[in-house]
Amino acid sequence: MGKNTLSITDNRTDKTYEVPITDDTIRAMDLRQIRVHDDDFGMMSYDPAYKNTASTRSKITFIDGAKGILRYRGYPIEQLAANASYLEVAYLVIYGELPTADQLAKWEHDIKHHTLVHENIRPFLDGFRYDAHPMGMLVSTVAALSTFYPDAKNIFDPESVELQTRRLIAKMPTLAAFAYRREQGFRYNYPDNDLCYTGNFLNMMFKMTELKYESNLAIAKALEVLWILHIDHEQNCSTSTMRMVGSSHADPYLATAAAAAALAGPLHGGANEAVLRMLAEIGDVSNIPEYLDSVKRGERKLMGFGHRVYKNYDPRARIIKEYADDLFAVTGSNPMLDIALELEKIALNEDYFAKRKLYPNVDFYSGIIYQALNIPTSMFTVMFAIPRTVGWLTQWRELLQDPEQKIARPRQIYDGEGERDYVPIEARG
Numbered sequence: 001m002g003k004n005t006l007s008i009t010d011n012r013t014d015k016t017y018e019v020p021i022t023d024d025t026i027r028a029m030d031l032r033q034i035r036v037h038d039d040d041f042g043m044m045s046y047d048p049a050y051k052n053t054a055s056t057r058s059k060i061t062f063i064d065g066a067k068g069i070l071r072y073r074g075y076p077i078e079q080l081a082a083n084a085s086y087l088e089v090a091y092l093v094i095y096g097e098l099p100t101a102d103q104l105a106k107w108e109h110d111i112k113h114h115t116l117v118h119e120n121i122r123p124f125l126d127g128f129r130y131d132a133h134p135m136g137m138l139v140s141t142v143a144a145l146s147t148f149y150p151d152a153k154n155i156f157d158p159e160s161v162e163l164q165t166r167r168l169i170a171k172m173p174t175l176a177a178f179a180y181r182r183e184q185g186f187r188y189n190y191p192d193n194d195l196c197y198t199g200n201f202l203n204m205m206f207k208m209t210e211l212k213y214e215s216n217l218a219i220a221k222a223l224e225v226l227w228i229l230h231i232d233h234e235q236n237c238s239t240s241t242m243r244m245v246g247s248s249h250a251d252p253y254l255a256t257a258a259a260a261a262a263l264a265g266p267l268h269g270g271a272n273e274a275v276l277r278m279l280a281e282i283g284d285v286s287n288i289p290e291y292l293d294s295v296k297r298g299e300r301k302l303m304g305f306g307h308r309v310y311k312n313y314d315p316r317a318r319i320i321k322e323y324a325d326d327l328f329a330v331t332g333s334n335p336m337l338d339i340a341l342e343l344e345k346i347a348l349n350e351d352y353f354a355k356r357k358l359y360p361n362v363d364f365y366s367g368i369i370y371q372a373l374n375i376p377t378s379m380f381t382v383m384f385a386i387p388r389t390v391g392w393l394t395q396w397r398e399l400l401q402d403p404e405q406k407i408a409r410p411r412q413i414y415d416g417e418g419e420r421d422y423v424p425i426e427a428r429g
């Protein structure tokens with residue numbers, strides 16, 4: 001084994017530089033010494049979309065995309081999904097260790113006691129148009145929380161960080177359910193602290209005239225598993241947004257609103273909604289070959305397929321698929337599931353997908369489950385944002401403790417015009 005360094009020869013100058021390698025990585029700043037003239041800026045790395053740039057060291061989530069492995073704090077996602085409760089996993093992700101029974105009881109108590117939102121959120125929501133998308137409502141109301149909790153700007157006060165963490169995890173389901181009720185024109189349901197985290201969410205979503213809402217156990221369990229799978233996924237687009245905004249020392253409500261906005265896009269969390277729209281467009285198993293042909297011609301993407309990191313089956317998709325069977329035993333089959341299963345089978349046998357290592361991702365099946373839970377398509381990304389809030393907050397807390405982090409500020413290669421003189425409007429052709 002040689003030295004843990006990389007030698008770089010600049011053929012413009014014939015000079016060789018030796019830069020250290022740590023964890024198979026070189027520091028981009030070590031390239032800066034490479035220059036032709038003393039007054040050159042120095043070499044940068046160019047990495048649009050950060051395809052090969054590590055922006056942080058992190059102890060939270062491990063992914064091996066080639067092998068299809070996902071672990072939170074070292075624990076395989078399969079074991080957590082099978083054995084742990086949602087709030088137990090949330091505690092693990094945030095604090096790094098599984099809670100003791102006492103720690104879990106206190107954690108659950110603390111979360112339950114922050115589920116209410118300020119009454120002024122109601123008229124705020126009432127201001128949206130009747131057909132407002134719930135994701136837009138969620139992003140806006142989370143940002144609005146910043147105005148209710150001015151203490152949240154004390155981001156280096158550990159007590160404040162703990163309080164805002166609990167508030168955000170507790171209030172996201174309330175805001176999400178309120179957005180749904182607003183969209184549906186139903187009165188808002190208040191939290192019921194007798195219920196578990198997912199049970200209470202279902203209560204706020206679906207309680208109508210009954211005095212006490214009781215959720216179906218299989219449905220609450222399916223939701224719990226889905227949310228465990230969605231808690232964190234290391235430095236994806238929305239999490240990097242959380243860190244980017246957090247790096248300017250904005251408060252966690254504003255940073256979470258920005259992260260949720262990033263999640264909304266169809267290439268990220270919005271994919272679960274896009275999958276359902278795609279399955280509806282396909283309409284029937286017999287139309288799949290024609291649909292796939294148009295994907296192969298590059299006319300559209302197969303939504304719910306492909307991943308920047310996974311070049312193998314997304315382990316979350318595998319787990320969801322298992323729970324789907326249990327759930328459909330309770331809710332009855334879903335015609336979309338038949339189309340999805342057939343679409344997956346055919347796509348996995350196509351050269352186009354095999355060559356590009358495109359496999360189903362978590363969103364391929366999550367939308368079908370949400371649909372079986374009677375959740376409208378427009379709410380799917382909101383459903384993703386609730387558990388991902390735990391991941392965003394954990395990453396934000398890690399960022400604040402990391403002495404290497406500063407305000408995030410990428411570089412650019414300027415490709416525009418050189419200096420030129422202003423031309424008066426009369427003189428422009």
Ligand code: CMC
Pocket residue numbers: 233236266267268269271295300301302303304305306307308309356358361362363
């Ligand atoms: N359907 C058809 N072709 C695809 C797809 C797809 N879903 N995804 C990638 N490709 C092709 C792409 O056109 C390219 O082909 P070529 O080499 O001929 O140009 C090749 O595969 C490599 O793709 P890429 O665009 O370089 O991959 P990426 O890492 O930049 O994009 C992705 C990852 C997730 C944005 C992309 O796969 C995609 O758009 N998938 C559909 C949307 C989706 O399901 N998103 C949810 C991701 S999982 C949940 C989450 O984390 O948010």
